[in-house]
Amino acid sequence: xxxxxxxxxxxxxxxxxxxxxxxxxxxxxxxxxxxxxxxxxxxxxxxxxxxxxxxxxxxxxxxxxxxxxxxxxxxxxxxxxxxxxxxxxxxxxxxxxxxxxxxxxxxxxxxxxxxxxxxxxxxxxxxxxxxxxxxxxxxxxxxxxxxxxxxxxxxxxxxxxxxxxxxxxxxxxxxxxxxxxxxxxxxxxxxxxxxxxxxxxxxxxxxxxxxxxxxxxxxxxxxxxxxxxxxxxxxxxxxxxxxxxxxxxxxxxxxxxxxxxxxxxxxxxxxxxxxxxxxxxxxxxxxxxxxxxxxxxxxxxxxx
Amino acid sequence: xxxxxxxxxxxxxxxxxxxxxxxxxxxxxxxxxxxxxxxxxxxxxxxxxxxxxxxxxxxxxxxxxxxxxxxxxxxxxxxxxxxxxxxxxxxxxxxxxxxxxxxxxxxxxxxxxxxxxxxxxxxxxxxxxxxxxxxxxxxxxxxxxxxxxxxxxxxxxxxxxxxxxxxxxxxxxxxxxxxxxxxxxxxxxxxxxxxxxxxxxxxxxxxxxxxxxxxxxxxxxxxxxxxxxxxxxxxxxxxxxxxxxxxxxxxxxxxxxxxxxxxxxxxxxxxxxxxxxxxxxxxxxxxxxxxxxxxxxxxxxxxxxxxxxxxxxxxxxxxxxxxxxxxxxxxxxxxxxxxxxxxxxxxxxxxxxxxxxxxxxxxxxxxxxxxxxxxxx
Numbered sequence: 141x142x143x144x145x146x147x148x149x150x151x152x153x154x155x156x157x158x159x160x161x162x163x164x165x166x167x168x169x170x171x172x173x174x175x176x177x178x179x180x181x182x183x184x185x186x187x188x189x190x191x192x193x194x195x196x197x198x199x200x201x202x203x204x205x206x207x208x209x210x211x212x213x214x215x216x217x218x219x220x221x222x223x224x225x226x227x228x229x230x231x232x233x234x235x236x237x238x239x240x241x242x243x244x245x246x247x248x249x250x251x252x253x254x255x256x257x258x259x260x261x262x263x264x265x266x267x268x269x270x271x272x273x274x275x276x277x278x279x280x281x282x283x284x285x286x287x288x289x290x291x292x293x294x295x296x297x298x299x300x301x302x303x304x305x306x307x308x309x310x311x312x313x314x315x316x317x318x319x320x321x322x323x324x325x326x327x328x329x330x331x332x333x334x335x336x337x338x339x340x341x342x343x344x345x346x347x348x349x350x351x352x353x354x355x356x357x358x359x360x361x362x363x364x365x366x367x368x369x370x371x372x373x374x375x376x377x378x379x380x381x382x383x384x385x386x387x388x389x390x391x392x393x394x395x396x397x398x399x400x401x402x403x404x405x406x407x408x409x410x411x412x413x414x415x416x417x418x419x420x421x422x423x424x425x426x427x428x429x430x431x432x433x434x435x436x437x438x439x440x441x442x443x444x
Numbered sequence: 445x446x447x448x449x450x451x452x453x454x455x456x457x458x459x460x461x462x463x464x465x466x467x468x469x470x471x472x473x474x475x476x477x478x479x480x481x482x483x484x485x486x487x488x489x490x491x492x493x494x495x496x497x498x499x500x501x502x503x504x505x506x507x508x509x510x511x512x513x514x515x516x517x518x519x520x521x522x523x524x525x526x527x528x529x530x531x532x533x534x535x536x537x538x539x540x541x542x543x544x545x546x547x548x549x550x551x552x553x554x555x556x557x558x559x560x561x562x563x564x565x566x567x568x569x570x571x572x573x574x575x576x577x578x579x580x581x582x583x584x585x586x587x588x589x590x591x592x593x594x595x596x597x598x599x600x601x602x603x604x605x606x607x608x609x610x611x612x613x614x615x616x617x618x619x620x621x622x623x624x625x626x627x628x629x630x631x632x633x634x635x636x637x638x639x640x641x642x643x644x645x646x647x648x649x650x651x652x653x654x655x656x657x658x659x660x661x662x663x664x665x666x667x668x669x670x671x672x673x674x675x676x677x678x679x680x681x682x683x684x685x686x687x688x689x690x691x692x693x694x695x696x697x698x699x700x701x702x703x704x705x706x707x708x709x710x711x712x713x714x715x716x717x718x719x720x721x722x723x724x725x726x727x728x729x730x731x732x733x734x735x736x737x738x739x740x741x742x743x744x745x746x747x748x749x750x751x752x753x754x755x756x757x758x759x760x761x762x763x764x765x766x767x768x769x770x771x772x773x774x775x776x777x778x779x780x781x782x783x784x785x786x787x788x789x790x791x792x793x794x795x796x797x798x799x800x801x802x803x804x805x806x807x808x809x810x811x812x813x814x815x816x817x818x819x820x821x
Contacts, residue, residue: 340541340543343510343537343539344537344544345556347510347536348536348556348560349531349561350560358556363547
């Protein structure tokens with residue numbers, strides 16, 4: 141192929157190439173692994189390498205037979221540990237989402253309302269933690285919450301308590317860790333949404349006789365609903381499957397699905413059950429994700 | 445009860461409805477409104493006119509309660525409003541952006557203020573319907589603001605601001621977002637509605653024509669102060685300063701020196717060209733004082749044949765013509781060394797070409813002593 145025809149080809153095809161790259165990326169790094177996991181989840185556990193049965197079995201007659209078993213999923217349903225863990229994960233994620241919203245909403249509002257440089261400094265402070273590794277920040281919380289850690293030492297120095305109180309390896313520590321880690325994911329979409337809000341709408345509400353609280357609930361809150369939903373999903377979805385925080389800050393005391401998955405895979409070497417846990421988690425999370433997309437599409441339609 | 449005058453501001457001792465007393469507003473080092481006082485009377489359609497940054501919007505926002513004055517007080521219908529929050533003022537505002545609630549239908553937008561006041565449901569319905577009928581949008585109650593045209597949104601904003609029957613309606617550039625034709629039509633609608641409802645209107649605008657058409661009185665603002673307050677004709681015919689003479693309409697300005705006087709008519713001299721003119725003035729002016737002679741373009745008569753009946757006459761050569769249909773504007777080079785702007789109605793339909801004033805024609809200009817005025821600044 142000569143140079144000029146290659147140039148021509150690129151010129152006519154560049155759009156499909158640009159659009160194709162993310163498509164291929166998703167295909168290779170999401171869809172293919174997904175089907176591998178799905179396949180393993182439908183297999184039987186074996187003590188072998190790899191530790192699961194083959195999907196296609198070439199029998200004696202040379203005819204392939206398909207080995208599909210839903211035993212793993214049935215097992216998840218029958219053993220109350222899994223159901224309890226899923227529910228517990230969802231409960232923790234929901235509470236954390238609400239806490240992030242209650243803390244993040246006023247923060248986002250204050251940032252939008254601040255002027256000039258202050259605004260950018262505040263925004264920078266929200267983004268700044270991302271410059272340090274997530275794992276390091278969670279370890280830092282271990283240092284803060286430990287029995288001999290900063291917080292207990294400080295409280296003892298103040299004389300509020302006489303001996304250390306149990307902070308680390310508790311439900312409380314997990315909530316602190318998740319809310320701390322995911323707060324920026326709540327604030328940033330809220331900020332983006334509130335920034336577009338015309339302040340004269342709030343003035344109009346006041347002008348028409350709405351006291352500040354009434355104005356907030358009738359005008360500001362409904363108009364920031366898309367931001368609330370976006371932020372909530374960005375917190376809720378990853379928090380449900382969170383592994384590092386419950387593992388490091390909750391110890392063995394907090395049951396979350398990420399930990400169970402890790403145990404099945406690493407300690408029990410039961411790849412098929414681990415895969416089934418992962419697929420079930422995906423299904424649990426796909427529902428809110430679809431909801432999110434629906435709302436986004438509706439908003440896009442409204443703006444056009 | 446005494447008969448209310450149509451021009452209360454002309455009467456001595458009439459009670460103002462809105463009283464702005466020595467209001468100052470500073471933002472940091474910047475003084476947006478600088479120690480101004482103003483009385484507005486019931487039923488007025490008062491225009492606040494000025495360029496951007498002159499303080500007119502800040503003054504309006506202080507009347508609405510969105511800004512609190514650094515010093516001074518605002519009294520509306522006898523009650524001190526200076527520290528009253530916006531949601532407790534008997535004042536409503538029509539925003540420049542209209543600020544319609546995008547998530548509510550037209551009906552709900554209009555009903556919003558009534559619901560906040562706890563008005564009974566049936567009455568809300570009735571008053572919203574009345575308002576929709578008044579702004580001719582009865583069929584649009586269920587629509588969302590984004591489904592309306594600019595002119596329709598403007599009318600919804602007006603209905604929403606009027607439905608609570610405020611004592612004062614504040615309008616921030618009410619017609620700025622409309623195109624020219626709609627703007628002219630809406631001007632008359634606004635005046636009509638103001639007349640029917642009897643609500644006192646305070647309108648902020650940067651458009652002098654709009655201010656002239658709408659207002660009973662105009663306050664011309666610059667740099668946070670009032671430069672002149674008066675009826676439109678008063679401001680046009682007797683501008684207080686050169687700035688106002690040029691800001692409202694246009695004016696030819698000539699530097700002159702005062703000479704002799706007879707019967708309130710002064711002889712003045714344009715020194716660079718040593719040309720004398722006559723100007724009438726009620727003021728006592730000293731001989732030798734320097735003034736600016738201001739002369740509106742439409743007060744000068746222009747003709748191709750010599751004029752006889754005018755107290756001031758000069759000649760000139762037409763350098764530019766702007767034909768505007770009903771009238772034409774000529775820029776005439778004169779022996780004064782100054783180009784004068786002259787406007788004349790196109791009264792006669794020209795037949796052939798001989799009649800019409802053309803480029804480079806020699807023309808005669810004339811005006812009477814009372815057509816011009818003398819300004820100090």
